[in-house]
Amino acid sequence: MMRGVLILVAASIATAALGATQRPSVVIGSKAFTESVILGDIATDLARQAGAGTAQRRELGGTRVLWDALRHADIDIYAEYTGTLAREIFSGRGVADSRPALAAALAGEGIVLGPPLGFADGYALAMRAERAGTLGIESLDDLRRHPQLVLGFSNEFMARGDGWPGLRRTYGLPQTDVRGMAHELAYRAIASGAIDVTDVYTTDPNIRAYRLALLRDDRGFFPSYAAVFLWRADLAARAPQVVAALQGFRDRIDTGAMRRMNAAVQLDGVDDRAVAADFLGLAPAAASADSLWSGLALRIRQHLFLVAASLAAAIACAIPLGVVAARRRVLGQVILAAAGMLQTIPSLALLVLMIPVLGIGGPPALLALFLYSLLPIVRNTHQGLVNIDSALSDSARALGLPPLARLRLVELPLALPSILAGIKTSAVINVGTATLAALIGAGGLGQPILTGIRLNSMPMILEGAIPAVLLALVVQGAFEMLERALVPRGMRRRRSHRAG
Amino acid sequence: MLALEGVRKTYRGSEVLHGIDLRFDPGTTVVIGSSGSGKSTLLRLLAGLELADAGRVVAGAGVLGPENLIAHRRRLGYVIQEGGLFPHLTARQNAMLMARYLGRNVGWTRRRLETLAGMTHLSAALLDRYPAELSGGERQRVALVRALMLEPEILLLDEPLGALDPLVRFELMPELAAVFETLGNIVVFVTHDLGEAAYFADRLVLMHDGAVAQSGAFEDLLERPASDFVSRFVRAQRPRREDRPAPAA
Numbered sequence: 001m002m003r004g005v006l007i008l009v010a011a012s013i014a015t016a017a018l019g020a021t022q023r024p025s026v027v028i029g030s031k032a033f034t035e036s037v038i039l040g041d042i043a044t045d046l047a048r049q050a051g052a053g054t055a056q057r058r059e060l061g062g063t064r065v066l067w068d069a070l071r072h073a074d075i076d077i078y079a080e081y082t083g084t085l086a087r088e089i090f091s092g093r094g095v096a097d098s099r100p101a102l103a104a105a106l107a108g109e110g111i112v113l114g115p116p117l118g119f120a121d122g123y124a125l126a127m128r129a130e131r132a133g134t135l136g137i138e139s140l141d142d143l144r145r146h147p148q149l150v151l152g153f154s155n156e157f158m159a160r161g162d163g164w165p166g167l168r169r170t171y172g173l174p175q176t177d178v179r180g181m182a183h184e185l186a187y188r189a190i191a192s193g194a195i196d197v198t199d200v201y202t203t204d205p206n207i208r209a210y211r212l213a214l215l216r217d218d219r220g221f222f223p224s225y226a227a228v229f230l231w232r233a234d235l236a237a238r239a240p241q242v243v244a245a246l247q248g249f250r251d252r253i254d255t256g257a258m259r260r261m262n263a264a265v266q267l268d269g270v271d272d273r274a275v276a277a278d279f280l281g282l283a284p285a286a287a288s289a290d291s292l293w294s295g296l297a298l299r300i301r302q303h304l305f306l307v308a309a310s311l312a313a314a315i316a317c318a319i320p321l322g323v324v325a326a327r328r329r330v331l332g333q334v335i336l337a338a339a340g341m342l343q344t345i346p347s348l349a350l351l352v353l354m355i356p357v358l359g360i361g362g363p364p365a366l367l368a369l370f371l372y373s374l375l376p377i378v379r380n381t382h383q384g385l386v387n388i389d390s391a392l393s394d395s396a397r398a399l400g401l402p403p404l405a406r407l408r409l410v411e412l413p414l415a416l417p418s419i420l421a422g423i424k425t426s427a428v429i430n431v432g433t434a435t436l437a438a439l440i441g442a443g444g445l446g447q448p449i450l451t452g453i454r455l456n457s458m459p460m461i462l463e464g465a466i467p468a469v470l471l472a473l474v475v476q477g478a479f480e481m482l483e484r485a486l487v488p489r490g491m492r493r494r495r496s497h498r499a500g
Numbered sequence: 501m502l503a504l505e506g507v508r509k510t511y512r513g514s515e516v517l518h519g520i521d522l523r524f525d526p527g528t529t530v531v532i533g534s535s536g537s538g539k540s541t542l543l544r545l546l547a548g549l550e551l552a553d554a555g556r557v558v559a560g561a562g563v564l565g566p567e568n569l570i571a572h573r574r575r576l577g578y579v580i581q582e583g584g585l586f587p588h589l590t591a592r593q594n595a596m597l598m599a600r601y602l603g604r605n606v607g608w609t610r611r612r613l614e615t616l617a618g619m620t621h622l623s624a625a626l627l628d629r630y631p632a633e634l635s636g637g638e639r640q641r642v643a644l645v646r647a648l649m650l651e652p653e654i655l656l657l658d659e660p661l662g663a664l665d666p667l668v669r670f671e672l673m674p675e676l677a678a679v680f681e682t683l684g685n686i687v688v689f690v691t692h693d694l695g696e697a698a699y700f701a702d703r704l705v706l707m708h709d710g711a712v713a714q715s716g717a718f719e720d721l722l723e724r725p726a727s728d729f730v731s732r733f734v735r736a737q738r739p740r741r742e743d744r745p746a747p748a749a
Contacts, residue, residue, distance in 0.1 A: 391580055391581075391582055391584045392584055392586060392587075394544075394580070394584065395578070395580065395584030395585075395586070396586075397549055398547050398548075398549060398573055398576070398578035398584075398656075399573065399574075399578075399597065399598050399646075400570050400571075400572075400573035400574035400598065401598070401601065402570055405601060409601065410586055413588040414586070414587070414588060416588075487588075488588045488589070488630065489630055490589070490590070490630025490631060490632050490633070491588050491630075491632075
């Protein structure tokens with residue numbers, strides 16, 4: 001068993017190292033929403049046209065992940081918004097929301113601010129075009145004259161400083177019927193007339209689908225979320241022709257074009273790569289030959305590797321830690337508290353915390369899953385050892401077995417059912433948590449779930465979710481069989497020896 | 501050779517043994533007393549499961565200390581109330597655990613187990629069962645076999661019959677007495693039952709409140725009690741020499 005563990009750990013390190021040496025010259029990242037994915041495809045096509053080898057890290061879990069990956073040199077390029085740079089990435093650092101200020105701040109991090117792509121994807125308020133026409137509303141100022149209007153905003157917009165609270169103050173809006181709701185529901189509510197006004201992203205394809213009109217922001221309340229590419233400054237040395245292509249890609253996508261591309265992917269189900277290639281006037285890249293099954297097999301393999309390697313390392317560390325915890329009371333409390341604290345960090349946060357150290361992809365996901373798997377095994381090893389009947393440990397001592405032999409021949413076998421139960425718990429939790437690893441580019445069954453959420457496609461979500469559930473059941477069953485094989489008959493029916 | 505010299509032991513701030521001097525000779529010494537008298541602590545000190553806070557325990561290996569505890573424990577057999585058999589091992593594996601660990605000759609180990617199983621009336625089929633599949637009496641027999649496997653110089657028993665029902669106990673007593681007789685080693689037998697004490701003892705040690713109240717032959721305690729406590733203790737259980745069950749033929 002110990003040897004198996006070592007092989008697994010070594011294999012995972014080797015795989016990670018191999019991955020690092022095979023890195024293509026230019027890596028393009030994208031966030032887990034359609035517009036970012038399309039812009040990532042466009043950057044990839046531009047780099048390829050410029051003659052560079054490319055790879056993509058698609059659908060990563062949010063601004064923080066992309067930003068850290070870019071600084072950590074896991075990716076070279078991704079599409080960002082100026083408003084996000086000023087308000088999220090440089091928040092609290094007093095960086096003004098202007099191109100020169102942002103460019104200077106980025107340069108300090110070794111990052112280049114690309115030229116404006118030609119559109120902005122910011123907040124705007126929208127009404128049904130027909131109703132806005134009837135009431136004669138064209139701008140936010142016009143809303144003041146209609147206090148009876150019903151406003152329905154996404155929950156995020158209700159809470160943000162640059163959302164409803166600031167908007168109401170800036171324009172002195174009188175409406176009292178203001179509701180928070182899920183963004184997707186807001187479209188249906190506005191179509192049915194349940195609400196009159198909602199918040200939208202300016203490139204949202206639903207604006208056209210629901211025939212909405214955007215209200216002019218004459219006072220400039222909404223910050224500008226102009227789209228730009230960011231890339232690493234060292235790219236100029238490695239791929240100067242790619243940087244030249246990115247620098248030349250200025251004002252090429254207007255709001256209408258972006259909205260049409262979003263609509264093609266999100267509403268018409270066209271593949272994002274085809275949409276990007278079509279926009280650039282290129283022949284669509286050969287569709288990937290992956291069938292559903294080969295793709296699924298690959299994701300299951302990735303998923304199993306994440307689970308098996310992290311679990312094996314956790315077993316190798318957690319059992320000795322559990323033994324130490326059972327032997328030294330004070331140190332034991334410290335170990336259990338530390339493992340417990342790791343468990344309270346939300347899984348996504350733990351994954352993101354790994355990025356500055358290990359970048360994105362397999363290694364940080366493995367480390368995070370490893371840390372997550374520790375507690376159940378440490379705790380159950382400790383419990384299993386501490387709960388051994390003192391008559392049995394006395395008997396082992398009185399036989400003249402030295403401490404390590406006692407541990408190997410008597411105590412660990414007696415604690416085995418408890419230890420196995422801990423490993424089983426870790427494994428099942430691990431199968432579930434590993435779906436989140438897709439957020440930091442580690443692949444696995446979380447990938448179709450992420451894509452499915454992005455495209456609002458239930459079949460695609462199920463393509464990841466069903467195998468993940470089945471895998472958890474298989475793992476659970478496998479450990480129950482293992483338990484039957486490893487725990488001797490004499491311990492299975494835990495009949496009490498004690499008479500009185 | 502096994503002796504306690506001025507031994508004191510303190511648990512959680514209260515002294516449970518107040519300076520004990522005892523010498524154990526070949527033959528069976530029964531240590532008797534009510535619960536809390538310190539008799540079990542005394543046995544744990546002899547087994548090297550505890551170290552004395554003052555005074556010394558002297559055994560074949562010399563004065564017991566951290567450096568020779570393991571060597572000392574390998575020269576003794578130890579049987580406790582519930583047998584202390586390991587539930588993950590069969591009776592046979594329990595009995596052979598230590599011989600295997602020490603790399604004893606397999607043939608020798610097998611023959612030794614056969615001899616002891618014969619002495620204690622354990623069949624080969626019983627030896628392949630797990631402790632949970634044995635009766636209480638069978639478990640105590642296996643525990644005795646395990647304790648005797650490596651031909652110990654000292655056999656320590658802590659209430660070995662305490663958890664058995666009376667009929668099984670009655671059956672086991674002559675077997676045990678015969679085994680003690682055959683071995684001719686130092687046997688220290690702890691019990692709270694005066695009947696058992698009278699049955700097994702070549703010499704009796706009556707403990708009271710962490711000290712030896714009186715030691716000597718059973719008749720001495722009965723006829724010449726050293727204190728009021730001794731006479732009350734002996735009378736309370738009203739054993740009579742004539743009641744002693746006869747060893748099985």
